[in-house]
Amino acid sequence: MKQTITDILTEALARAKDKGDLILDVHPVITLETPKAKNHGDLATTLAMTLAKPEAKSPRVIAEIIIRNIQDRDGVLEATEIAGPGFINFVLKQDRWQQTLFDIDAEGNQYGFPNVGRGEKILLEYVSANPTGPLHVGHGRGAAVGDALANLLRAVGYDVQREFYVNDAGRQIRNLARSLYARYQQALGNAMPFPEDGYHGSYVEEIAEGLLQREGKKFLNTPFEDCEAPFADYGREAMLADIRSDLDAFGVHFDSWFSEASLLAAGAVQQSIEELRARKYAYEKDGALWLRSTAFGDDKDRVVVKQDGSYTYLATDIAYHRQKLSRGFKTLVNIWGADHHGYIPRVQAVIQAFGHPRDALHILLVQLVTLMRHGQPVPMSKRAGDFVTLRDVVQDVGSDAARYIFLTRRSDSHLDFDLDVAKEQSRENPVYYVQYAHARIASLYREAESRGIAVPASDGVDVSLLDSEEEQDIIKALAQYPEVIEEAALAYEPHRLTYYLQNLAGLLHNYYFKQRVITDEAGRTGSRLFLMKQVKTVIQSALGILGVTAPERM
RNA sequence: GCGCCCAUAGCUCAGCUGGAUAGAGCGUUGGACUACGAAUCCAAAGGCCAGAGGUUCGAAUCCUCUUGGGCGCACCA
Numbered sequence: 001m002k003q004t005i006t007d008i009l010t011e012a013l014a015r016a017k018d019k020g021d022l023i024l025d026v027h028p029v030i031t032l033e034t035p036k037a038k039n040h041g042d043l044a045t046t047l048a049m050t051l052a053k054p055e056a057k058s059p060r061v062i063a064e065i066i067i068r069n070i071q072d073r074d075g076v077l078e079a080t081e082i083a084g085p086g087f088i089n090f091v092l093k094q095d096r097w098q099q100t101l102f103d104i105d106a107e108g109n110q111y112g113f114p115n116v117g118r119g120e121k122i123l124l125e126y127v128s129a130n131p132t133g134p135l136h137v138g139h140g141r142g143a144a145v146g147d148a149l150a151n152l153l154r155a156v157g158y159d160v161q162r163e164f165y166v167n168d169a170g171r172q173i174r175n176l177a178r179s180l181y182a183r184y185q186q187a188l189g190n191a192m193p194f195p196e197d198g199y200h201g202s203y204v205e206e207i208a209e210g211l212l213q214r215e216g217k218k219f220l221n222t223p224f225e226d227c228e229a230p231f232a233d234y235g236r237e238a239m240l241a242d243i244r245s246d247l248d249a250f251g252v253h254f255d256s257w258f259s260e261a262s263l264l265a266a267g268a269v270q271q272s273i274e275e276l277r278a279r280k281y282a283y284e285k286d287g288a289l290w291l292r293s294t295a296f297g298d299d300k301d302r303v304v305v306k307q308d309g310s311y312t313y314l315a316t317d318i319a320y321h322r323q324k325l326s327r328g329f330k331t332l333v334n335i336w337g338a339d340h341h342g343y344i345p346r347v348q349a350v351i352q353a354f355g356h357p358r359d360a361l362h363i364l365l366v367q368l369v370t371l372m373r374h375g376q377p378v379p380m381s382k383r384a385g386d387f388v389t390l391r392d393v394v395q396d397v398g399s400d401a402a403r404y405i406f407l408t409r410r411s412d413s414h415l416d417f418d419l420d421v422a423k424e425q426s427r428e429n430p431v432y433y434v435q436y437a438h439a440r441i442a443s444l445y446r447e448a449e450s451r452g453i454a455v456p457a458s459d460g461v462d463v464s465l466l467d468s469e470e471e472q473d474i475i476k477a478l479a480q481y482p483e484v485i486e487e488a489a490l491a492y493e494p495h496r497l498t499y500y501l502q503n504l505a506g507l508l509h510n511y512y513f514k515q516r517v518i519t520d521e522a523g524r525t526g527s528r529l530f531l532m533k534q535v536k537t538v539i540q541s542a543l544g545i546l547g548v549t550a551p552e553r554m
Numbered sequence: 555g556c557g558c559c560c561a562u563a564g565c566u567c568a569g570c571u572g573g574a575u576a577g578a579g580c581g582u583u584g585g586a587c588u589a590c591g592a593a594u595c596c597a598a599a600g601g602c603c604a605g606a607g608g609u610u611c612g613a614a615u616c617c618u619c620u621u622g623g624g625c626g627c628a629c630c631a
């Protein structure tokens with residue numbers, strides 16, 4: 001729809017230039033928007049106002065010139081007017097809008113998915129929780145955002161790979177092993193002090209119990225140094241299995257799980273360092289090896305290899321991102337907890353040090369979630385070991401409600417997650433509002449079927465009967481879906497879909513209340529059922545991207 | 555001290571990358587079920603977009619400063 005008007009405007013500008021009405025040294029970018037107020041037409045452009053200065057004419061004069069040069073060959077325009085300081089408002093012919101219903105009917109669940117990605121490969125890394133404890137609610141938000149974003153990017157034609165980076169090297173795992181070892185010994189009656197900075201959660205005891213059952217007492221008198229590996233391996237695998245099953249219950253699935261330890265084992269870290277050296281972005285000072293990240297705007301250079309010869313966390317991250325790039329991904333997207341934002345310049349420096357543009361890496365920050373219960377924040381202390389896990393929340397409120405709520409806010413703003421509201425299957429819960437719209441339509445079909453009325457095929461529909469204000473509003477909302485999808489995808493903002501859905505569902509509920517779909521007139525009933533079918537398709541499509549089910553009944 | 559993010563209705567938040575009269579949900583008040591699902595709908599009240607300057611035809615949106623919150627500033631991961 002926008003494209004059609006853009007073409008008409010481009011042509012009008014060219015004509016005005018040929019006739020000498022406008023100078024047009026630089027070809028202006030034509031932007032169209034959907035006005036908020038209905039009496040401002042269906043689409044509006046600010047073109048005349050942006051041209052005012054270069055053309056040295058008043059916006060309204062320019063607008064007149066543009067309109068004079070418009071040729072509407074296909075007859076899509078109902079009216080064109082100049083308004084306010086120089087807006088040009090377009091009103092489209094009704095049948096033009098109604099045409100979108102046939103588009104949706106023909107394209108089905110592919111409707112509204114423009115192929116802007118053209119198969120370009122994107123690596124989307126998210127969650128990437130340390131395998132040292134259960135997923136918490138913040139991970140859940142990252143998972144919901146990442147998964148929806150992956151769906152969204154796929155919808156617009158990107159070749160998306162969803163990856164979970166497993167931090168299975170270094171001190172955290174060692175810590176887990178030590179904690180596990182202590183619990184194991186304690187379970188066997190061996191008084192053993194619990195490590196100061198160990199993991200205190202009860203899950204550690206459960207894992208220790210599992211290990212005990214599998215391996216028996218054979219480590220009872222073995223010093224930790226001699227059995228760290230089996231404890232680390234067992235702990236890692238047990239935690240990953242837990243994480244996997246939690247994500248599974250949440251409907252989040254990854255294409256790949258990338259192990260940090262595998263980078264070390266393959267010598268990738270060493271190779272990366274060599275390459276950085278060759279590129280002159282690594283140097284030695286004070287007995288350590290540094291990344292010259294200041295060359296790319298970081299505050300200071302960063303240590304990669306410590307004085308004692310061991311690697312910093314950055315070292316494996318360097319290797320990991322190099323590895324990602326070497327797999328042929330042009331675009332990398334990382335979803336991080338907002339508390340890691342100080343790390344961004346460093347990693348962007350890494351990307352550039354390897355010769356890639358800074359914006360090859362996008363980092364989305366996800367703010368932490370505050371769980372609310374009875375109007376009070378639920379205390380979350382990982383230190384104490386008892387915190388509300390993602391699993392608890394999903395079991396409590398259900399996957400649909402949790403995912404939807406995670407996606408109702410932009411990811412970098414704080415989120416209060418009210419457990420009572422999320423659990424309540426009532427009007428206060430936004431996810432039910434949208435799902436109810438879908439179920440209502442499904443219910444309409446059942447009703448129609450019971451009366452022997454079928455939804456007509458596209459060639460048997462008279463869409464011109466859909467001429468009420470409510471019907472027009474719905475049709476226009478459906479026509480907007482493709483842009484919402486495209487813009488949400490390109491901005492990496494899946495939350496826009498929840499707002500779109502609220503609006504569409506609202507229009508549907510309003511229409512449903514005001515007008516009857518199944519009427520005495522067969523033609524009208526048919527056209528309305530046809531309209532409902534397309535609404536249902538779009539709701540299902542958008543919910544699908546968010547990873548929320550579209551129920552037939554509730 | 556330096557850097558990043560945030561500040562919009564009583565509460566929780568949108569605001570389409572600079573457009574026309576700033577929106578939604580909850581909450582409050584008052585209405586709508588003998589017809590397809592009332593998990594719904596309609597209406598009302600509620601705002602100095604934290605404050606002050608600046609950029610321009612035009613600012614919640616961009617720039618600077620101030621105030622007030624969150625988070626980072628490791629040879630930790």
